[in-house]
Amino acid sequence: MGEGIVIGIVIFTLATFLGFELIQRVPPTLHTPLMSGSNAISGITVVGALVVAGGGFGWISTVFGVGAVAFAMMNVVGGYAVTDRMLRMFKKDGGER
Amino acid sequence: MIPHLVAELGYLVASACFIIGLKRLGSPATAPAGNRLSAWGMLLAVVVTLLAGGVVSWTGIIAGIVLGGGLGLWMARAVQMTAMPQMVALFNGFGGAASVLVAGAEFLKAELAGEALPASTGITIQLSILIGAVTFTGSLVAWAKLQEVLTGRPITFPLQKVLNAALLLGVIGLGAYQVATPDAFLGPFYAVLAAALLLGVLLVIPIGGADMPVVIALLTSFSGIAAAMTGFVIDNHVLIIAGALVGSSGIILTRIMCKAMNRSLGNVLFGAFGAAGPSAGGAAVEGLTVRSVSLEDAAVQLAYARSVIVVPGYGLAVAQAQHAVRELAELIEKNGGEVRYAIHPVAGRMPGHMNVLLAEANVPYDRLYDMDAVNDQFEQADVALVIGANDVVNPAARSDPSSPIYGMPILDVDKARSVIVMKRSMNPGFAGIENALFYHPRTAMLFGDAKGSLTGLIGEIKGL
Numbered sequence: 426m427g428e429g430i431v432i433g434i435v436i437f438t439l440a441t442f443l444g445f446e447l448i449q450r451v452p453p454t455l456h457t458p459l460m461s462g463s464n465a466i467s468g469i470t471v472v473g474a475l476v477v478a479g480g481g482f483g484w485i486s487t488v489f490g491v492g493a494v495a496f497a498m499m500n501v502v503g504g505y506a507v508t509d510r511m512l513r514m515f516k517k518d519g520g521e522r
Numbered sequence: 523m524i525p526h527l528v529a530e531l532g533y534l535v536a537s538a539c540f541i542i543g544l545k546r547l548g549s550p551a552t553a554p555a556g557n558r559l560s561a562w563g564m565l566l567a568v569v570v571t572l573l574a575g576g577v578v579s580w581t582g583i584i585a586g587i588v589l590g591g592g593l594g595l596w597m598a599r600a601v602q603m604t605a606m607p608q609m610v611a612l613f614n615g616f617g618g619a620a621s622v623l624v625a626g627a628e629f630l631k632a633e634l635a636g637e638a639l640p641a642s643t644g645i646t647i648q649l650s651i652l653i654g655a656v657t658f659t660g661s662l663v664a665w666a667k668l669q670e671v672l673t674g675r676p677i678t679f680p681l682q683k684v685l686n687a688a689l690l691l692g693v694i695g696l697g698a699y700q701v702a703t704p705d706a707f708l709g710p711f712y713a714v715l716a717a718a719l720l721l722g723v724l725l726v727i728p729i730g731g732a733d734m735p736v737v738i739a740l741l742t743s744f745s746g747i748a749a750a751m752t753g754f755v756i757d758n759h760v761l762i763i764a765g766a767l768v769g770s771s772g773i774i775l776t777r778i779m780c781k782a783m784n785r786s787l788g789n790v791l792f793g794a795f796g797a798a799g800p801s802a803g804g805a806a807v808e809g810l811t812v813r814s815v816s817l818e819d820a821a822v823q824l825a826y827a828r829s830v831i832v833v834p835g836y837g838l839a840v841a842q843a844q845h846a847v848r849e850l851a852e853l854i855e856k857n858g859g860e861v862r863y864a865i866h867p868v869a870g871r872m873p874g875h876m877n878v879l880l881a882e883a884n885v886p887y888d889r890l891y892d893m894d895a896v897n898d899q900f901e902q903a904d905v906a907l908v909i910g911a912n913d914v915v916n917p918a919a920r921s922d923p924s925s926p927i928y929g930m931p932i933l934d935v936d937k938a939r940s941v942i943v944m945k946r947s948m949n950p951g952f953a954g955i956e957n958a959l960f961y962h963p964r965t966a967m968l969f970g971d972a973k974g975s976l977t978g979l980i981g982e983i984k985g986l
Contacts, residue, residue: 461613
């Protein structure tokens with residue numbers, strides 16, 4: 426295990442720095458879509474949920490897993506869909522985007 | 523079934539999609555494509571997982587996907603733009619719940635099989651459950667406050683902070699016990715879960731409704747960190763990367779909102795701001811008079827203005843007057859004037875909320891200016907038109923050290939050549955603070971409902 430967790434911490438730290446750099450460049454006008462888009466991305470937990478729900482680890486795991494899949498999918502589908510809906514509203518002067 | 527290496531590369535591509543998607547959120551022109559790219563990345567991650575061979579039974583998965591996806595799509599289509607803060611709050615909570623369930627399932631699986639988990643996995647499972655559960659119930663309380671199911675006023679009781687600290691210590695103690703002793707006794711597991719769920723509620727109920735933007739941003743961050751912790755539990759890097767990105771986005775937005783209110787995060791979380799109710803300061807404005815303006819005079823002033831800066835507050839959205847303001851702006855532009863919008867970071871109910879509300883009313887985004895970009899423009903503005911905004915234009919924040927909002931960055935509306943404030947009455951705003959702007963010699967008050975006044979102005983200007 427030792428090495429896996431160290432690699433994980435390295436990735437987490439680098440991704441956090443990358444996140445700070447990227448998100449500081451998002452203009453305030455897009456901060457609401459940024460938040461709903463972040464909701465969608467945090468739905469990545471669906472990856473873990475799918476394995477728990479369909480891995481055949483007994484009924485408790487299946488119940489937890491199906492619940493997790495449903496919660497995460499609400500974030501994924503709802504988050505991306507509402508972000509798209511909002512971003513389509515942003516038009517430049519003259520009507521084009 | 524695809525080999526492990528291919529699956530790992532698939533997850534790497536998905537991570538790249540998330541990163542490039544966030545980068546494209548740097549401009550409204552590229553943002554829609556960025557969001558779609560991010561969504562493709564998510565689809566890829568799901569497909570890779572389904573093909574990687576861990577899945578043996580499909581019924582539960584299909585049920586979860588159909589149920590969650592269907593509900594999510596329905597919510598995304600049905601939600602009103604004014605209700606976006608509630609929706610983001612709910613989604614934060616769902617993210618937390620998903621992390622709790624995945625980490626909990628991993629824990630139960632190992633416990634029931636009598637397997638000893640490595641200490642690092644044990645710790646990250648406990649962290650996933652703690653952070654995820656706090657995010658879940660905390661977000662539900664935030665949702666209830668925003669939806670006004672719960673009172674927006676802080677709910678406090680004696681020894682609240684002591685109880686919170688005791689709960690947190692209890693969770694840490696029981697969590698450590700579980701990491702140290704891998705037996706099949708599940709009492710501590712459920713105790714940790716229950717205590718963390720309760721802690722989420724207790725942490726958010728003492729926070730006032732006006733501070734919810736900060737709380738939602740912070741909970742967004744928590745939901746990301748919970749996802750990253752779950753990534754450690756199941757040893758999956760795409761969860762760690764995506765979770766870290768969301769975590770940092772939430773932290774940046776939290777910081778921006780705190781700065782815009784001139785408050786520290788500690789003060790927002792533990793200060794119970796607004797608990798005492800309306801208090802300070804009528805003294806400064808006693809003896810001063812308010813000048814009110816008729817619809818006709820305001821219309822003439824706006825029709826012949828060369829440069830108008832509109833300062834929208836949440837009152838504009840409450841009155842559903844965004845479309846009317848855009849129509850008024852188009853008339854002023856037709857008469858040769860220039861119209862810009864000055865957006866304070868806390869103008870809406872969440873970061874960037876007012877921008878979305880105006881975009882929905884077809885206001886072009888290049889007319890929307892942040893506080894820093896617009897503040898030195900007020901001196902050249904013929905008219906500053908304040909609609910439903912109050913504290914964010916109160917000059918006391920600059921000049922009166924005794925004011926509760928002293929030090930908060932504001933829009934320098936009082937520097938404009940003339941100011942028209944649209945307001946229902948002289949009742950003080952949410953924070954209960956008198957606003958010296960209303961008594962300023964260059965300020966004229968246009969009393970009435972924002973939508974009614976705007977429609978009136980539009981009619982008057984058309985008739986000129």
